[in-house]
Amino acid sequence: MAAKSLVRSWLAWIGAAVWCLAPAGAYWLLSERSQAVSFDEPVAVDGEVRSNDGGSIRDVELVLTWRSPTALVAPDWTGLVQEVVAEPGGLLSSGDVVARVAGVDRMACASAYPMEGTVASKDKGQDVEVLQQCLTLFGYDLSADKGAYGKATERAVEEWSRKTGALSQNGTVFEAAWLVYLPEESYPLASVDLKVAAPAPPAGTPMATAKPSLSRAVVASADGPHKSGALDEDGEAEGPAREVAPEELVTAEEDESLLIGSVTLGLTEDRTEVAPDSLAVLSAEVAANAASVSASLRRTGGVGEFLVPAAAVVATSGGTTCVLRVDGNALEPVAVKVVGEVSGNSIITGALSPGERVRIAPAAGDRRC
Numbered sequence: 001m002a003a004k005s006l007v008r009s010w011l012a013w014i015g016a017a018v019w020c021l022a023p024a025g026a027y028w029l030l031s032e033r034s035q036a037v038s039f040d041e042p043v044a045v046d047g048e049v050r051s052n053d054g055g056s057i058r059d060v061e062l063v064l065t066w067r068s069p070t071a072l073v074a075p076d077w078t079g080l081v082q083e084v085v086a087e088p089g090g091l092l093s094s095g096d097v098v099a100r101v102a103g104v105d106r107m108a109c110a111s112a113y114p115m116e117g118t119v120a121s122k123d124k125g126q127d128v129e130v131l132q133q134c135l136t137l138f139g140y141d142l143s144a145d146k147g148a149y150g151k152a153t154e155r156a157v158e159e160w161s162r163k164t165g166a167l168s169q170n171g172t173v174f175e176a177a178w179l180v181y182l183p184e185e186s187y188p189l190a191s192v193d194l195k196v197a198a199p200a201p202p203a204g205t206p207m208a209t210a211k212p213s214l215s216r217a218v219v220a221s222a223d224g225p226h227k228s229g230a231l232d233e234d235g236e237a238e239g240p241a242r243e244v245a246p247e248e249l250v251t252a253e254e255d256e257s258l259l260i261g262s263v264t265l266g267l268t269e270d271r272t273e274v275a276p277d278s279l280a281v282l283s284a285e286v287a288a289n290a291a292s293v294s295a296s297l298r299r300t301g302g303v304g305e306f307l308v309p310a311a312a313v314v315a316t317s318g319g320t321t322c323v324l325r326v327d328g329n330a331l332e333p334v335a336v337k338v339v340g341e342v343s344g345n346s347i348i349t350g351a352l353s354p355g356e357r358v359r360i361a362p363a364a365g366d367r368r369c
Contacts, residue, residue, distance in 0.1 A: 045360045045361065046326050046358065047357065048357060049355065049356045049357070049358060050306060052301040052347050054301055055342075056299050056340030056341065056342045056347050057296050057298050058250075058297040058340070059222040059294065059296055060219050060222055060250050060296065060297055062217045062282070062293050063218045063220050063244050063292050064217050064286070064292055065214065065218075066213065066214055067212070068212070069210040069211060071206035071208070072092075072098075072208035072209070073203075073204050073205060073206055074202065074207045075177040075179065075203060076177045077106070077177055079101055079103075080101070080102065081100075081101050081196055081197065081199070081200055082099075082103070082197075083196060084098075084196055085097045085100070086099065086194075087189065088192055089189065090188075091187070091188055092108050092188075093108065093110070093182075093185060094109045094134065094137040094138070095108070095139075096108050101200050104165045104166045105163075105164040106177075106178065107179060108181075109130075109179050109180070109182060110137070110182035111133050111181065114130070114176070114179075118175050119131055119173070120172060120173045121153075121172055124147060128147065131149075131174055132145065132153060135153070135156045135160065138160060140156035140159075142156060157174050161174075184213070185280075186280035188284070189210060190209045190211045191209045193208065194208075213279070213280070213283050214274075214279040214283045215279070216273065216279075217279060219249070219251075219267075219274075219295075220244045220248045220249060220250055221247075221248045250272070250297070251271050251272050252297050254271075255299045255302070256298065256299045257298050258297055259295060260282065260285050260286075260294075265281065265282055304349050306354070308323060308345060308346055309344065309346070309358075310341065310344055310345060310346045313336065313346050314333075314362065316368075316369050321336055321338055321369065322334055322350075322369035323336055323359075324358060324366060325356055326356075326357040326359060331362065331366055333368060334352060334358075335351075335369065336349060336350035336352070337349050
């Protein structure tokens with residue numbers, strides 16, 4: 001019994017020793033292992049400075065205002081329609097023939113107001129001014145007459161009349177019915193209601209209708225909640241055009257061009273809207289009555305411009321910007337100006353050279369300009 005008691009006593013002591021020494025051994029083992037493991041420092045990433053040969057692109061939105069379409073009405077015609085030249089889907093401009101009626105090519109002219117009656121040599125007044133405006137649009141030089149039906153106007157009328165078949169026994173008397181009044185230049189035709197061999201429609205009868213046309217297109221931020229003067233399903237204005245908020249307006253730089261797809265559009269003098277003479281071109285590129293359309297402002301690369309990864313540009317709280325040029329193991333701040341962005345790169349100017357390296361996403365302690 002004494003031997004068994006002694007064995008149990010020894011086992012108890014051994015168990016107690018293991019219980020006490022095991023944690024200390026585990027702690028020592030972990031310490032040795034932790035000293036054997038090393039953690040790498042963050043890897044610095046650098047990018048190359050490149051010349052900006054491709055320019056830059058800014059996405060914008062054109063906020064559109066549409067005008068209600070106006071009908072094209074028949075002048076005081078007599079006789080049969082012998083040929084219909086104007087076609088739906090076409091664009092009718094000054095000098096285009098609409099139809100041949102009673103042997104005369106009836107030519108369109110966009111003027112301030114329609115002619116009425118007839119005008120003849122030595123006449124003056126509003127109808128003479130309209131006639132001279134139209135003949136000038138047709139390519140005749142009437143600068144010598146200055147508002148009066150003089151010799152230059154007579155010669156132009158005679159020549160034009162021979163071309164169109166309008167010359168009559170009255171010689172140089174010009175009849176208003178020889179012209180078709182266009183309410184606007186570049187009239188986009190939606191329908192034409194003239195039939196060959198049918199009598200000419202009565203005066204004032206709608207003979208063609210226009211597609212909805214743009215009256216305004218404002219350059220705005222691509223992110224803004226824009227409003228526009230859109231039309232309802234019947235082609236009527238839904239309400240007065242809503243102005244774009246001042247903070248949404250975008251002004252194109254002098255070296256930027258406005259494009260929709262591959263089509264270049266002119267800009268107004270203040271470079272905030274599409275120029276009036278480009279509205280017809282824009283109308284042909286967008287869906288009728290659309291409230292807005294995506295466009296872009298593009299510029300070619302300038303001298304002294306560089307491309308760097310956008311994450312390489314450091315902006316300080318004081319409003320200065322720089323990049324950190326890599327010089328061996330040192331980082332040298334170089335002041336830059338950001339002039340644009342393209343495809344994840346910033347377009348900058350500054351005292352840099354192509355091929356130099358700059359630090360991308362520098363550590364917080366290095367972000368100083």
